[in-house]
Amino acid sequence: MALKTAPKALLLDLGNVIFELDWEKPIQTLGLRGSRLEKILLHQIQAWGPYDQYERGKLTTDEFLIFLNQNCDHPIKRADFLEAWQSLIAGYFIGMEELLEKLSDTLPLYALTNTNPAHYDYILSLKGMSHFRQIFSSVTTGFRKPENQIFETVLETLELPPEEILYIDDTESHVEAAKALGFRAEVFRGSSATDLIRVLWRHRIEV
Numbered sequence: 001m002a003l004k005t006a007p008k009a010l011l012l013d014l015g016n017v018i019f020e021l022d023w024e025k026p027i028q029t030l031g032l033r034g035s036r037l038e039k040i041l042l043h044q045i046q047a048w049g050p051y052d053q054y055e056r057g058k059l060t061t062d063e064f065l066i067f068l069n070q071n072c073d074h075p076i077k078r079a080d081f082l083e084a085w086q087s088l089i090a091g092y093f094i095g096m097e098e099l100l101e102k103l104s105d106t107l108p109l110y111a112l113t114n115t116n117p118a119h120y121d122y123i124l125s126l127k128g129m130s131h132f133r134q135i136f137s138s139v140t141t142g143f144r145k146p147e148n149q150i151f152e153t154v155l156e157t158l159e160l161p162p163e164e165i166l167y168i169d170d171t172e173s174h175v176e177a178a179k180a181l182g183f184r185a186e187v188f189r190g191s192s193a194t195d196l197i198r199v200l201w202r203h204r205i206e207v
Contacts, residue, residue: 030081163182
């Protein structure tokens with residue numbers, strides 16, 4: 001059922017909401033099939049200590065690469081890593097770039113993402129990211145979703161009550177953390193702008 005009033009700001013996750021993530025691409029590009037590092041990237045990455053520090057901006061790309069090479073049976077060069085790492089971001093979901101432009105004319109648009117220094121720089125270079133008034137990230141705040149502090153940073157910056165912000169993320173634990181702080185929040189299970197529009201309509205956002 002659609003809610004009676006529209007939110008005053010829209011806060012979007014990026015990976016698997018705005019654009020597709022495909023871990024198979026960097027694994028294939030770096031020749032990691034069957035390796036220990038493949039297992040880490042596919043099944044343990046979010047809980048892996050070095051990656052946690054990398055997403056918080058506490059490790060540089062060169063420092064993170066040392067940990068990758070410690071778990072790989074062949075050396076990974078920096079340039080090869082950056083090329084493969086960027087390929088994880090497989091591109092915008094269908095129609096999403098055009099939708100961002102329309103949304104930015106409708107209400108204040110923000111992003112909230114767990115990312116890392118290499119991906120953060122790459123994301124900022126993508127056409128379409130300029131539609132966001134601000135991109136809140138684990139790299140710039142030092143906190144990772146679903147930690148309360150990263151959501152509190154958003155609230156302090158936007159100076160809006162949480163119930164007036166709609167947050168959309170593909171990870172249930174992140175959505176539940178936002179809801180616990182009073183945000184409107186929904187889990188996104190789609191793969192196109194049309195799917196996202198359906199979610200927005202339920203919150204009285206028309207584009």
